[in-house]
Amino acid sequence: MVQRAELREALLEAVDHGLLVPGEIVRAAIYARIENSYELKREEIPEKLEAFHRALEDLLGKGVTVMEKLIAKNLYSRLGLNFVEHANWTLVDYVNHAKRVERDA
Numbered sequence: 001m002v003q004r005a006e007l008r009e010a011l012l013e014a015v016d017h018g019l020l021v022p023g024e025i026v027r028a029a030i031y032a033r034i035e036n037s038y039e040l041k042r043e044e045i046p047e048k049l050e051a052f053h054r055a056l057e058d059l060l061g062k063g064v065t066v067m068e069k070l071i072a073k074n075l076y077s078r079l080g081l082n083f084v085e086h087a088n089w090t091l092v093d094y095v096n097h098a099k100r101v102e103r104d105a
Contacts, residue, residue: 007102008046010078011095015045015052018071033059049092056091068094 019027034040038055045052057064069085072094076083081098089097 007079007099011046011049011075012042014071014075014078015042017074018067021067021070030056030059049095053090053092064090 016027019030031042034052034055035042038051040048040051040055053064053068056067060067068091071091072089073083075094076098079098079102081101086093
């Protein structure tokens with residue numbers, strides 16, 4: 001069973017990985033913009049996942065879906081979970097599902 005700290009660290013690493021897809025400079029710019037405009041630091045993402053989702057949605061528009069699925073896939077891989085894509089799920093839904101699966105294990 002995955003511990004809360006392990007899930008938190010896996011989520012932060014998955015976010016780092018997902019935001020790296022467009023490049024290091026873009027990832028740094030996204031983190032800076034989220035911190036400056038939304039007062040959300042990288043370290044706070046696991047506790048403020050809804051705010052992170054809204055910030056990404058504002059910044060990326062419809063592209064948020066692709067980015068969040070990349071993050072979710074990476075998170076599930078890190079946790080040893082089977083990723084199943086759901087059309088209308090956000091990163092918040094995937095993380096909540098991962099928590100439920102781990103709790104039920």
